[in-house]
Amino acid sequence: MEKKNLDWENMGFSYMQTDKRYVANYKDGKWDDGALIDDANIVMNECAGVLQYSQSVFEGLKAYTTEDGHIVTFRPDLNASRMVDSAKRLEMPPFPEDRFVDAVAQVVKANAAYVPPYGSGATLYIRPYMFGINPVIGVKPADEYQFRIFATPVGPYFKGGAKPITICVSDFDRAAPHGTGHIKAGLNYAMSLHAIVTAHANGFDENMYLDSATRTKVEETGGANFIFVTKDNKVVTPHSSTILPSITRRSIMYVAEHYLGLEVEERDVYFDEVKDFAECGLCGTAAVISPVGKVVDHGKEICFPSGMEKMGPVTQKLYDTLTGIQMGHIEAPEGWIKVIE
Numbered sequence: 001m002e003k004k005n006l007d008w009e010n011m012g013f014s015y016m017q018t019d020k021r022y023v024a025n026y027k028d029g030k031w032d033d034g035a036l037i038d039d040a041n042i043v044m045n046e047c048a049g050v051l052q053y054s055q056s057v058f059e060g061l062k063a064y065t066t067e068d069g070h071i072v073t074f075r076p077d078l079n080a081s082r083m084v085d086s087a088k089r090l091e092m093p094p095f096p097e098d099r100f101v102d103a104v105a106q107v108v109k110a111n112a113a114y115v116p117p118y119g120s121g122a123t124l125y126i127r128p129y130m131f132g133i134n135p136v137i138g139v140k141p142a143d144e145y146q147f148r149i150f151a152t153p154v155g156p157y158f159k160g161g162a163k164p165i166t167i168c169v170s171d172f173d174r175a176a177p178h179g180t181g182h183i184k185a186g187l188n189y190a191m192s193l194h195a196i197v198t199a200h201a202n203g204f205d206e207n208m209y210l211d212s213a214t215r216t217k218v219e220e221t222g223g224a225n226f227i228f229v230t231k232d233n234k235v236v237t238p239h240s241s242t243i244l245p246s247i248t249r250r251s252i253m254y255v256a257e258h259y260l261g262l263e264v265e266e267r268d269v270y271f272d273e274v275k276d277f278a279e280c281g282l283c284g285t286a287a288v289i290s291p292v293g294k295v296v297d298h299g300k301e302i303c304f305p306s307g308m309e310k311m312g313p314v315t316q317k318l319y320d321t322l323t324g325i326q327m328g329h330i331e332a333p334e335g336w337i338k339v340i341e
C-alpha cells in the first residue's frame with residue numbers, strides 16, 4: 001500500500017479529511033449493519049437531539065506503525081467498554097463492544113495510507129462518536145442515533161521533546177459529584193472551554209481542577225489525568241468517581257507496578273500534599289505523558305524538583321516503557337496491542 005505524500009514530521013494536531021469513515025445507524029430499537037462510506041459530511045434535521053440538547057459521547061485512540069512495520073492500535077477494547085458506560089449515562093443505546101473494535105480496525109485499514117510511518121512521531125488519531133440524530137424538542141432522549149468513526153493523521157504531540165508545562169488551579173469546576181465527569185461526553189468539554197481560554201489568557205497551559213464538593217482534592221485537567229511521583233519513587237494517582245478513567249493512566253499505573261517494580265497508589269490526593277511530590281505528569285492518548293513543571297495556585301507557585309527543562313526521571317521511565325510497548329520494542333501485556341495489518 002502506497003503511503004500518502006504528507007509532511008509527517010511537521011503535522012499539527014488538527015483535522016485532515018481521510019478517505020473512509022464508518023457509519024452505523026440506530027433506528028426502531030436496533031443498530032443496522034454499518035458500513036464504510038466516503039462522505040465526510042452529515043446531513044441531519046435542524047432539531048436533531050445532539051444539536052438541541054448535546055446528546056453525544058465520544059472516544060479517542062491512535063493507530064501507529066511499529067518498528068517491524070505493522071499497523072496496530074492500543075487497547076481499543078477499553079475504549080469500546082468506556083463508550084458503553086458513556087452511552088448508558090446519557091440514555092443512549094450502547095454500540096456493541098465487539099462491533100466497535102471491528103469498526104476501528106475497518107477504518108484504520110481503509111485509511112492505511114494515512115497511518116504515519118514508524119519513527120515519524122506522527123500517528124493516526126481515531127475518533128469514534130455517537131449522537132442523537134432525530135428531531136427532539138421536548139427534553140428527552142432521542143429515538144435514533146448515529147455512531148461514526150473517522151481517522152485523521154496527527155503530528156507528534158511534542159516537537160523537539162516534551163517540555164514541562166505550567167498549570168493553574170482553576171476557579172471553575174469540571175465535574176460535580178454524581179454528575180457526568182466520569183464519562184466521555186462532549187458536554188464536559190463545551191463547559192470547559194471558558195476555563196481553558198481563561199487559563200491561556202492568564203499565561204497557563206492547563207487547568208488543575210479540584211473536587212467541586214470540598215475544593216481540597218486534586219481531580220484532573222480538562223482532558224488528562226494526573227500522576228504524581230513521591231520523593232521515594234511511589235507513583236500516585238487521584239482516585240475519584242468524578243474523574244474520567246484514562247486508559248493511558250491505567251496503563252501507566254500497570255507499567256509502574258509490573259514493569260518498573262514501583263509502588264503504586266490510587267487514592268485521594270489532597271492539594272496540600274502536591275508541594276511534597278517530586279514529579280507530576282498529565283496522562284492521555286494525545287501526549288501519553290505531558291510533564292508538569294509548575295503548579296500555580298492564585299499566585300502561589302509550586303515548583304517540582306524535576307524542573308522546567310525536562311521530564312522527571314521516573315516520568316521519563318514510565319513514558320519510555322509505555323511508548324516502547326506501543327511501538328513494539330518492549331513486550332506488551334496480553335491483549336494490549338491489536339494488530340490491524
Ligand SMILES: *Cc1c(COP(=O)(O)O)cnc(C)c1O
Binds near residue numbers: 245248
Ligand atoms: C479522554 C480523557 C482523558 C484521557 O483518557 P485516555 O483514555 O488516556 O485518552 C482524561 N480526562 C478526560 C476528561 C478525558 O476526556
